[in-house]
Amino acid sequence: MTRCITCQKPVNRNKAHMSIKLEGELYLTCCPLCQAEFEKNPGKYIRQSESKRSRR
Numbered sequence: 067m068t069r070c071i072t073c074q075k076p077v078n079r080n081k082a083h084m085s086i087k088l089e090g091e092l093y094l095t096c097c098p099l100c101q102a103e104f105e106k107n108p109g110k111y112i113r114q115s116e117s118k119r120s121r122r
């Protein structure tokens with residue numbers, strides 16, 4: 067299941083408010099608020115998904 071990059075809610079890819087492709091990864095936002103939040107501080111959310119990988 068894909069998650070909204072900002073609020074971490076599960077998001078159906080077909081129902082996502084918007085999808086953003088960055089550095090080969092696809093990020094989804096569930097609503098305009100989450101999109102605005104992501105655009106305000108994209109580095110914060112992108113780094114979060116990276117650290118998730120090393121946590122096992």
Ligand SMILES: [Zn+2]
Nearest residue numbers: 070073096100
């Ligand atoms: Zn969201």
